[in-house]
Amino acid sequence: MSPQELTEQIFKKKSFLCVGLDVDIDRIPTYLLSEDDPIFEFNKAIIDATHKFCVAYKPNIAFYEANGVEGWQALEKTINYLHHEYPEIYTIADAKRGDIGNTSRMYAKTFLQDLGFDSVTVAPYMGKDSVEPFLEFENRQAILLALTSNEGAFDFQTQQIDGEELYKKVLKTSKTWKNSERLMYVVGATKAEYLKEIREIIPENFILVPGVGAQGGKLEDVCKYGMTKNVGLLVNSSRKIIYASESSNFAEIAGAKAEVLQQQMAEELSKL
Numbered sequence: 001m002s003p004q005e006l007t008e009q010i011f012k013k014k015s016f017l018c019v020g021l022d023v024d025i026d027r028i029p030t031y032l033l034s035e036d037d038p039i040f041e042f043n044k045a046i047i048d049a050t051h052k053f054c055v056a057y058k059p060n061i062a063f064y065e066a067n068g069v070e071g072w073q074a075l076e077k078t079i080n081y082l083h084h085e086y087p088e089i090y091t092i093a094d095a096k097r098g099d100i101g102n103t104s105r106m107y108a109k110t111f112l113q114d115l116g117f118d119s120v121t122v123a124p125y126m127g128k129d130s131v132e133p134f135l136e137f138e139n140r141q142a143i144l145l146a147l148t149s150n151e152g153a154f155d156f157q158t159q160q161i162d163g164e165e166l167y168k169k170v171l172k173t174s175k176t177w178k179n180s181e182r183l184m185y186v187v188g189a190t191k192a193e194y195l196k197e198i199r200e201i202i203p204e205n206f207i208l209v210p211g212v213g214a215q216g217g218k219l220e221d222v223c224k225y226g227m228t229k230n231v232g233l234l235v236n237s238s239r240k241i242i243y244a245s246e247s248s249n250f251a252e253i254a255g256a257k258a259e260v261l262q263q264q265m266a267e268e269l270s271k272l
């Protein structure tokens with residue numbers, strides 16, 4: 001999907017919500033464990049209940065890999081389900097990959113070609129040749145970690161090098177890479193106030209903002225500092241939506257939680 005098509009979906013659904021599918025087998029309702037594929041059944045129910053209120057889903061690959069072959073199969077079934085039932089939905093493989101070019105090419109093939117995700121999260125640490133293989137696919141994007149939501153972001157990302165913070169160098173340098181128009185960026189909601197300066201460097205690109213909800217980030221602050229006239233934001237929430245209830249009505253409650261966020265987003269969009 002192109003960023004333009006994603007923007008159209010955002011205005012149509014009055015939502016820039018991304019629901020994170022961080023499915024921990026120990027946290028899903030126990031009655032699902034008797035199903036052949038509990039993780040997929042959980043995802044299917046969550047997707048059916050929340051798709052009206054969001055424009056994107058982000059399975060975090062760690063939660064699938066942790067279940068071996070069965071986890072990987074659940075991931076494949078989930079992305080296929082989204083492609084067939086809700087083709088208008090934007091999909092993000094949250095894999096945080098990046099390696100020497102020859103290896104990155106394999107990661108890019110897996111997520112963007114074989115599984116057919118619209119995008120994949122990528123770490124910038126190994127530089128240009130580790131990221132460019134993810135930018136070779138038309139209508140696919142790489143989402144580069146810029147300033148992450150966790151405490152450890154202050155270890156390196158905000159440290160100054162030659163008078164400039166490392167995350168700003170990442171933003172500026174990445175703009176010089178081949179097919180850089182296919183880049184999106186991650187900025188944590190817990191660091192929303194940084195978005196003001198970040199927008200001066202990347203005025204147009206989409207920014208994926210995780211950390212609203214369980215990590216304490218505020219939607220209003222994210223919009224205040226990060227929203228552009230074309231919105232340019234995807235705000236992710238995972239645990240606060242998918243684990244809002246542990247009983248048999250989990251999907252219904254997840255839908256209600258997603259709707260609350262969607263309503264807040266509709267209000268922010270009405271200010272544009």
Ligand SMILES: O=C(O)c1cc(=O)[nH]c(=O)n1[C@@H]1O[C@H](COP(=O)(O)O)[C@@H](O)[C@H]1O
Pocket residue numbers: 020022060094121147148149150186187188210211212213214215236237238239240
């Ligand atoms: O790339 C990410 O999505 C990501 C970057 C970041 O800086 N912080 C962050 O929390 N994430 C991911 O976003 C999701 C946040 O989940 P919740 O805190 O449950 O909403 C998890 O899948 C994290 O791995």
